[in-house]
Amino acid sequence: MRGYLPDFDVCVPASLGEALALMAQAPGTLTPLAGGTDLMVVYNAGRLKATRFLDLSSFEELRGIREEAGALTFGALTTFTELRECRAVHQHFPNLVKSARATGALAIQNRGTLGGNIANASPAADTPPSLLAYGAEVELRSVRGSRRVAYDRFHLGYKAMDLAPDELVAAIHVPLPTGRGFHYFRKVGTRQAQAISKTCLAAYARIEDGCVAELRIGVGSVAPAPIRARHAEAVLLGQPLASLPMAAAREALLADISPIDDIRATARYRSVVTRNVLGHMLRELATL
Numbered sequence: 001m002r003g004y005l006p007d008f009d010v011c012v013p014a015s016l017g018e019a020l021a022l023m024a025q026a027p028g029t030l031t032p033l034a035g036g037t038d039l040m041v042v043y044n045a046g047r048l049k050a051t052r053f054l055d056l057s058s059f060e061e062l063r064g065i066r067e068e069a070g071a072l073t074f075g076a077l078t079t080f081t082e083l084r085e086c087r088a089v090h091q092h093f094p095n096l097v098k099s100a101r102a103t104g105a106l107a108i109q110n111r112g113t114l115g116g117n118i119a120n121a122s123p124a125a126d127t128p129p130s131l132l133a134y135g136a137e138v139e140l141r142s143v144r145g146s147r148r149v150a151y152d153r154f155h156l157g158y159k160a161m162d163l164a165p166d167e168l169v170a171a172i173h174v175p176l177p178t179g180r181g182f183h184y185f186r187k188v189g190t191r192q193a194q195a196i197s198k199t200c201l202a203a204y205a206r207i208e209d210g211c212v213a214e215l216r217i218g219v220g221s222v223a224p225a226p227i228r229a230r231h232a233e234a235v236l237l238g239q240p241l242a243s244l245p246m247a248a249a250r251e252a253l254l255a256d257i258s259p260i261d262d263i264r265a266t267a268r269y270r271s272v273v274t275r276n277v278l279g280h281m282l283r284e285l286a287t288l
């Protein structure tokens, strides 16, 4: 059954400063509302507790994509459509474009935001593997000021984040890659659109003198939160493209992931397919 509308209230502060002050006065009592594409599903299912929403939509400080200090900075309210349409994102971060294209369908991409995708903390969300692969940082803001957290330390467990009750996700900073890069993104779902991932893998590698000089692999839907595949990365780092230890990397990935059975896939399916996707990624990397 749906939530009961009179149980809900929407607070529309005049400024971001006022919003942060309200959050500080009564931490945890206001629910930030960005695109609403996750929150309205929970409301519709009757699983959202009575709350005051904090409408973020009018805060220009949380919008826009800009290049600064060797990074692209994405305001938390950046939509998937904006990610898809931004030339600089195509140029530097093709995995983010693919993640955005793979999210829901056009209506969701028009409303859903990058900040919401992160703060909803679903292990199956589609931009987190790409953000992990690109070494992103999350900027959090409260009345106490701003702080940055490396995105690979932001998710602490299932729906648990390094985000205080009085903090907002303000922006996501993604360092511009340098040198010869390899980008890979693959989402496996039931359909090409409107499908939550059964598994999702994104990778970024920098190649120097024919060897893997830098590598980050992000995976989704195979652990309580989006994670880096650090064991697999360690096996591959420094290796020549001509003789990548593919079997050892696939084996090492087992130590990174802890998939479960759910309505979308079995743990065994997720384990086998994620390793197959890693194998596909490595065969593409080897031909660079």
Ligand SMILES: Cc1cc2nc3c(=O)[nH]c(=O)nc-3n(C[C@H](O)[C@H](O)[C@H](O)COP(=O)(O)OP(=O)(O)OC[C@H]3O[C@@H](n4cnc5c(N)ncnc54)[C@H](O)[C@@H]3O)c2cc1C
Pocket: 031, 032, 033, 034, 035, 036, 037, 038, 039, 040, 041, 056, 076, 077, 102, 103, 104, 105, 108, 111, 112, 113, 114, 115, 116, 117, 118, 119, 120, 124, 125, 126, 127, 167, 168, 169, 170, 194, 195, 196, 197
């Ligand atoms: C039909 C449908 C299909 C979907 N398909 C996909 C898919 O394929 N892949 C995928 O990854 N997701 C999918 N989603 C989920 C959803 O669209 C995304 O997670 C989206 O990014 C959420 O963003 P939002 O702005 O709508 O968040 P909201 O619903 O507004 O908020 C989500 C959560 O984040 C919190 N929040 C939002 N912004 C901030 C902020 N700046 N600071 C702190 N907390 C914040 C909210 O309080 C809430 O807890 C789908 C949803 C629907 C309804």
